[in-house]
Amino acid sequence: MLNLERLSKTYADGTVALTGINVEVGAGEILALVGGSGCGKTTLLRLVAGLDTATEGRVAVAGETIVAPHPAVGIVFQEPRLLPWLSVADNVGFGLADLPRAERAERVDHALDRVGLAGYGKRWPRELSGGQQQRIAIARAFTARPKVLLLDEPFSALDAFTRASLHEHLLLLWEETKPTVVMVTHDVEEAVTLADRIIVMRPKPGRVYETITAHLDRPRDKLAAGFDKAKRRVLNALDRSLRPETPRPAGADVEANASF
Amino acid sequence: MSAVSSAPADTGPATSPSRDFGIGRRLLAVAGLVLPVALAVLWEWAAAEKLISVRLMPPPSKIWATMAELAASGELKTHVVATLYRVFVGFALGAIAGTLVGAAAGASEAVRRIIDPTLQSLRSVPSIAWVPLFILWLGIFETSKIALIAVGVFFPVYLGVAGAIENIDRKLLEVGRVFRLSRAALVRRVMLPAVLPEWIIALRSGLGLGFMFVVAAEFMGAAEGLGYLLVDGQQMGKPDQILGAIIAFAVLGKTCDAVLVLLTKPLLAWQDTARGTL
Ligand SMILES: Nc1ncnc2c1ncn2[C@@H]1O[C@H](COP(=O)(O)OP(=O)(O)OP(=O)(O)O)[C@@H](O)[C@H]1O
Ligand SMILES: [Mg+2]
Numbered sequence: 001m002l003n004l005e006r007l008s009k010t011y012a013d014g015t016v017a018l019t020g021i022n023v024e025v026g027a028g029e030i031l032a033l034v035g036g037s038g039c040g041k042t043t044l045l046r047l048v049a050g051l052d053t054a055t056e057g058r059v060a061v062a063g064e065t066i067v068a069p070h071p072a073v074g075i076v077f078q079e080p081r082l083l084p085w086l087s088v089a090d091n092v093g094f095g096l097a098d099l100p101r102a103e104r105a106e107r108v109d110h111a112l113d114r115v116g117l118a119g120y121g122k123r124w125p126r127e128l129s130g131g132q133q134q135r136i137a138i139a140r141a142f143t144a145r146p147k148v149l150l151l152d153e154p155f156s157a158l159d160a161f162t163r164a165s166l167h168e169h170l171l172l173l174w175e176e177t178k179p180t181v182v183m184v185t186h187d188v189e190e191a192v193t194l195a196d197r198i199i200v201m202r203p204k205p206g207r208v209y210e211t212i213t214a215h216l217d218r219p220r221d222k223l224a225a226g227f228d229k230a231k232r233r234v235l236n237a238l239d240r241s242l243r244p245e246t247p248r249p250a251g252a253d254v255e256a257n258a259s260f
Numbered sequence: 261m262s263a264v265s266s267a268p269a270d271t272g273p274a275t276s277p278s279r280d281f282g283i284g285r286r287l288l289a290v291a292g293l294v295l296p297v298a299l300a301v302l303w304e305w306a307a308a309e310k311l312i313s314v315r316l317m318p319p320p321s322k323i324w325a326t327m328a329e330l331a332a333s334g335e336l337k338t339h340v341v342a343t344l345y346r347v348f349v350g351f352a353l354g355a356i357a358g359t360l361v362g363a364a365a366g367a368s369e370a371v372r373r374i375i376d377p378t379l380q381s382l383r384s385v386p387s388i389a390w391v392p393l394f395i396l397w398l399g400i401f402e403t404s405k406i407a408l409i410a411v412g413v414f415f416p417v418y419l420g421v422a423g424a425i426e427n428i429d430r431k432l433l434e435v436g437r438v439f440r441l442s443r444a445a446l447v448r449r450v451m452l453p454a455v456l457p458e459w460i461i462a463l464r465s466g467l468g469l470g471f472m473f474v475v476a477a478e479f480m481g482a483a484e485g486l487g488y489l490l491v492d493g494q495q496m497g498k499p500d501q502i503l504g505a506i507i508a509f510a511v512l513g514k515t516c517d518a519v520l521v522l523l524t525k526p527l528l529a530w531q532d533t534a535r536g537t538l
Contacts, residue, residue: 051434069438081435085453085530095439097449124530144439 001027001147001180002048006057009043012064015192016205017043021057023199023208027147028178032185032195034234037244041184042078045150048182049075061148063118072180074146078153082125088112089121089137093226095144111139114176115169135169141258142173149174151183155190171219188238192230193220200237311354318500323507326500330489340508342485344476347516350409350477351470355463357410358417362462365418366425366455376422383415387476395480405477405525412473414467416506418464424455457531471513486512 003097007021018040025031028074033041040058046052048059059066074095093119095107112118115135117128125133134154141149151170155163167190174181185191191198192214202209214230293406300320306312307319314322329355330336361379383406390408427452436450478487486505 007398049438051437069440071440075438077431077434079431081431083432083435083450083453085456094435125531 001025001029001061002182003060004044004048004057005060006046007044007054007059008056009040009047009052010055018047019205019207021042021206025148025180025182025197030174030181030183030195032183032191032198033201034185034188034191034198034238035201035206035209036203036238039201039203039241040207041201042152043206045075045152045182045184048148049073049150051075070145071144073150074141074144074148075150076137076141076152076154078133078156080125080130080137082133082136082140082141086125086127087121087124088117088125088128091125091136092121092139092143094140107143108139110175111143114142114173114196115139116165131158131166134158135166138166138170138173142177145177146178146179146184149179153184153186163187164189168222170194188231189222191234192216192227193222200234200241202241207240212237229257233242262431316499318503323500323504326498327504327508330501330504336508338484339486339489339505340512342472342482343478343487344512344516345486346405346409346477347467347470347474348419350406351413351467353406354410354470355417356415358414358462358466359421359459361414362418362421363425365422379415379418383419387412387473388479391476391480400481403498405474405480405482408477408480409473410469412469416465416469417462419424420458420465421455424458424462425451427458428454460520460528463524464520467516467520471509471516475509 002023002025004021007018008016009018010016021044023031033044035041036258043052047054047059048066048072050059050066053067061070064070066073082088083094086094089105089112092111093104095177096104097109099107108121109118112121115138117132117135117139120132125136128136134157138151138154157165158166171194171252181194182193183191196214198212198214199208200210200212201207212230212233216224216226216230303312303317304319304321307314307317307322318326327336330339361375362392365376386409390411394404394407398407432450433446436446442451474485475487475490478485479491482488482491486508489505489508490502493499493505
């Protein structure tokens with residue numbers, strides 16, 4: 001569904017944010033990106049969203065090369081980025097301007113219901129809490145029915161309890177249309193709760209360090225042994241990725257590919 | 261945009277506090293009158309006690325009587341209408357020009373670099389300095405007066421609009437890009453609403469300057485207008501008329517500003533600011 005081929009990005013000031021990223025994400029797959037600060041996670045999402053252009057390589061969605069924002073790709077930023085002058089309902093329906101009024105209202109109401117904010121449509125964004133605003137941002141991205149949905153640390157500003165409930169809302173929405181999801185997170189538990197596959201990245205220059213596939217059933221049981229094992233694997237890889245560069249043990253030059 | 265009617269659906273508790281504040285707010289509205297009334301009373305008393313020269317500083321009762329006389333004869337209305345007409349036409353022209361030029365400067369770096377330095381230096385020219393030139397060019401009648409007022413209104417509006425466009429949050433523009441808005445839709449759905457609050461503030465300061473410049477304009481030699489009342493009061497030695505005209509300016513200016521705020525309030529209902537009133 002989503003292909004990143006030899007993707008590299010060097011910013012105008014010479015910062016090498018990404019080099020040689022090769023990733024294939026299947027239809028309906030949920031992929032999590034974790035890694036230390038500055039390893040290019042946001043850069044990667046922006047390239048997929050068509051908000052920036054790659055220096056080398058390409059991004060393809062269903063075979064189509066991304067050169068500008070694409071109708072099949074949606075994004076939820078780290079901040080809610082709601083338009084303060086629109087009501088909550090108008091924010092959720094922002095991408096549906098072409099639809100007839102009735103259909104738009106129906107989709108908006110449905111999405112609001114799915115994120116647990118039915119009846120909040122007439123409020124102003126400023127009247128919502130941070131977590132509620134982020135849910136509106138997620139609803140806004142979902143109502144446009146993207147085939148690929150990008151999430152950039154969407155829950156990082158929230159407390160653990162709110163975050164857990166947002167995970168459920170997110171999965172509920174995901175199950176309806178099963179989009180391909182790429183989400184950036186700093187929270188390993190979040191990654192293992194949501195993702196089918198977790199990519200650990202390494203900075204300077206940003207690249208893939210290790211890929212971990214989670215063979216866990218949905219809905220995930222956080223008390224299951226497999227869950228804990230997966231979490232430890234990711235933590236371990238993350239830990240190693242953050243250490244100063246040392247020659248990797250066996251097979252250092254190939255990207256490690258672990259399954260469990 | 262559902263501006264006026266978008267009271268939150270279920271804010272039962274949110275509406276009642278405003279009722280509790282009702283009396284307090286009414287008191288606050290009256291609070292603004294305490295100082296002028298107290299000053300007037302003190303002044304009146306000092307005049308009655310002959311502590312001040314009644315000839316040069318006529319008491320409020322005398323000013324009131326003079327203005328009432330002018331009002332009764334219909335003269336006051338003529339002057340107020342003349343001044344308001346000049347301010348409105350000048351304001352409209354200046355605001356339109358300021359908005360258009362400001363939008364061009366805000367939207368294009370090249371345009372801004374070319375026109376902004378010139379406009380910035382013209383801005384510091386005192387209003388009175390334009391008078392002789394405008395009289396030469398446009399004559400001593402309405403055109404030159406309105407042109408002067410329009411110049412006064414233009415600059416704050418230009419600065420406000422250009423600055424507002426430059427300050428539009430890039431993050432919100434990106435939301436527009438992600439949903440693939442056309443250039444026109446981006447302007448209409450993101451940029452215009454984003455600059456609206458600053459635009460309205462710019463219009464308010466433009467209107468304020470319009471009232472400053474109308475005096476300069478009417479000093480050019482006018483047969484009517486509140487500025488004429490000032491000049492006439494000085495030449496005829498009628499301080500009560502001068503003070504009356506000054507008070508009339510204060511009341512008119514404040515009223516026009518309040519009307520502007522009231523008219524634009526529904527547009528800004530979404531704003532999350534402390535500015536509950538003005
Ligand atoms: N617009 C830009 N111009 C120049 N350099 C940039 C720009 N944006 C990001 N960078 C640099 O590129 C690198 C990757 O940045 P990026 O924001 O993608 O990191 P990240 O993985 O999202 O980090 P974090 O976890 O802190 O959000 C960093 O070194 C950053 O300084
Ligand atoms: Mg980031």
